[in-house]
Amino acid sequence: MIPYRLITAVALGGAYLLSSGRIPQWTPFGFLPTFVALWAVQSLAYAFWAVILYPKFFSPLRGLPEPSGNSWFMGQFGKIRASPTGVPMLEWINSVPNDGLIRYLSLFNQEKLFMTSPKALAEVLVTKSYDFVRPGPVRFVLGRILGDSLLIAEGDVHKMQRRNLLPAFAFRHIKDLYPVFWTKAREGVQAMTEEILKGAALNGQPGGRSGVIEASSWASRITLDIIGVAGLGRDFNAIKDPGNPLTEAYARLFKPSRQARTLQLLGLITHPRLVALLPVKRNGDIDASAHHIRAVCANIIQEKKQKLAEKERTDVDILSLMTFLAAGHETTASSMTWAIYLLAKHPEVQRRLRAEVREHLPPPSGADDAASSISSVDIDKMPYLNAVCNEVLRYYGPVPLTPRVAARDTTILGQRVPKGTQVVLVPWAINKSEAMWGADALVFNPDRWMPGPDDADRRAAASGGATSNYAFMTFLHGPRSCIGMSFAKAEFACLLASWIGRFEVELHNKEELDESRIEIKGGVTARPAHGMYVKATVVEGW
Structure with missing residues (x-):
């Protein structure tokens, strides 16, 4: 700059x-x-x-290993721009010999430092975590939507916010939310079932039990309702009403478009603050959507404060334990989208998971009191469900890349890192590092998480067989790790169990069996750019 x-x-x-x-x-x-x-x-x-x-x-970094094929002025930017976020780094981590650090050049030869080893990751995320902060442009972009939340706070402000919020995300509180997760999962499955059966009848197939659904939009609606009830004490009714203003606001925020990509590129060349001033449709959509979302949250918070002031008992939810919640639904919706894709690609895994779910959980169409019978114990006693969830989160983590910048002169693995150096943490690469996961790192294999008969096998399964805890970077580590990890994993497990217990899914577009044929949109999370359309069949007997 x-x-x-x-x-x-x-x-x-x-x-x-x-x-x-x-x-x-x-x-x-x-x-x-x-x-x-x-x-x-x-x-x-x-x-x-x-x-x-x-x-x-x-540059003091010029002697570090780096990928070949640099452009004289643009480094690797052409390849990065043409590929989904994190994919070039996945190639480099398994092909460029290194000792934990890879330097690559991006737009106008800007240096980027890519962490590839547990020791390097530990320094950036734990021992020197506050030496590395979110870049100013990234903080501005996120702040347009989230405000001054935990996600973009730095230094002492971040420490204070995290310390105050941690008790609300303790597992003793999350476990009380499993019935909420399951209730909304059931509601979503029943709504999807009705849509499929009605669609079959309208298409001249009376009694038909199959139809094409777009998994990504359904996942967004269900997770939005979950975060509303579990986190804010309000049912947004996104499952029943896909056209409600809040659902549409989130859809506008995360909708990929050519104009959005153009503005993102301009933000790299200049500054997002200047780009935000341009009188174009995308900026108008962002501002209007963010304004609506903040207004809804402000109204809910005011209601909660009033109830607490009047000493009324509020619902059992996270916001009852704190005055602010920086949580969302987009990451879990992304995970659900990729889970449906991977299970459609691997029908043998899908069948095995369905058998386990049906053995241990009541059907979504059962009596209403079935919701209250679902607890953390019920989910935890299904090892294959948890294995599949972990493998989906490893294989397609919802956030492929997280940028940092050195806030002061520092070092990583003894290498001098000047203030202002851009550092990238790439879960999509680390989670598939052959050095940490073995020769099958690029293979979707839930069995790597399945416990074996002896203690050694159980310990290996707890880490997926990886050589380090830092091999699994979906939720990061250290003081900047995802504070809502337990919430997200519990919600994801309940949702996936309900969907696969009820539906058999297969890809509507068979070309997508080849993962390289899927166009993945960039942004905060990674999702298929054109949605995830699957043929869903309502399976009898549950």
């Missing part, structure tokens, strides 16, 4: 001195032409230094 303020200040000062008459031969040029000339010369000089000289001849 060009230091515009410094360049502008020097240009202003220089223009004043040169046009003030102290250098007679320069005076005829005037102040404005002199300012423009000085600003342009400085900018070009700085650009030459930043794009060519520094990364190629002076």
Whole structure:
């Protein structure tokens, strides 16, 4: 990023001195032409230094391993831009020999430092976690939607917020929410069943039990209702009413479009704050959606405060234990989308999971009191369900890449890392590192999480057979790890059990059996750009 303020200040000062008459031969040029000339010369000089000289001849990181095929001016940016987020790093982690650090060059040869080993990850995430912060542009983009939440707070503010919120996410509180998860999962399954059966009848198939559904939108609606009831004490009715304003607001925020991708690229070249000022439709959608979501949350929080002030008992939910909740539904919805895709690709895993679910859980169409009978114990006693959930979260983590920037001069693995160096944490690469997961790292295999008969096998299954806890980066680690991990995993397990217990799914577009044929949209989470359409068949007997 060009230091515009410094360049502008020097240009202003220089223009004043040169046009003030102290250098007679320069005076005829005037102040404005002199300012423009000085600003342009400085900018070009700085650009030459930043794009060519520094990364190629002076950077302390230039001796680190890096991928081949760099463009002279753009490094690996062409490949990164053409691929889903995290995919190039997955290739590099398994093909570029390294000792824990890989340097690669991006747009205009900006240096990026990619962590590839447990020791490097431990330094960035744990022992030196506050040496590395979210980049300012990323904080601005997230802040447009989330406000000053835990997700973008730094330093002492982050420590204070996390300390205050941690008790609400303790497992003793999360376990009380399993009936909520299951109730909403049942409601979603029943609504999907009705849509499939009605669709079959309308298509001239009376008695038909199959239909095409878009898994991603259904997952979003159900998880939105779950976070509403479990986290905010309000039912948004997104399952029953897909057109309600809150559902549409979230859909607009996360909808991929050519204009969104163009604005994202402009944000890399300039700054997202400037891009946000452009009078284009995408900015209007973001502002309107964020305003509506904040208004809904503010209204709910005000209601809760009033009840607490009047000493009324509120519902059993997370917000009853704190005054603010920075949680969402997009990550779990993304996980559900990929779970349905992977199970459609692996019907033998799907059948095995369905058998376990039907053996241990009541059918969604059963009596209403069946919801209250589902507890954390019921979910925990299904080892294959938990194995499948863990493997989905490993194979397609909802957040493929998390950026950081060095807030001060520091080191990683003894390597000097100057202030301002961009650091990337890439769950999509770490979670499939052959060095940490073995030769089958790129294979979807839930059995890696299945406990064996002896203690050694059980310990290996707890980590999926990986050589380090840092091999599983879906929820990160350390002070910046996902505070809602227990909530998300419990919600995911209940949702997946209900869907697979009721439906047999297969891909509607058979070309997507080849994963390279799926266009994945970027953004905060990774999802199929054009949705995930599957043929769902209502399986009898449950």
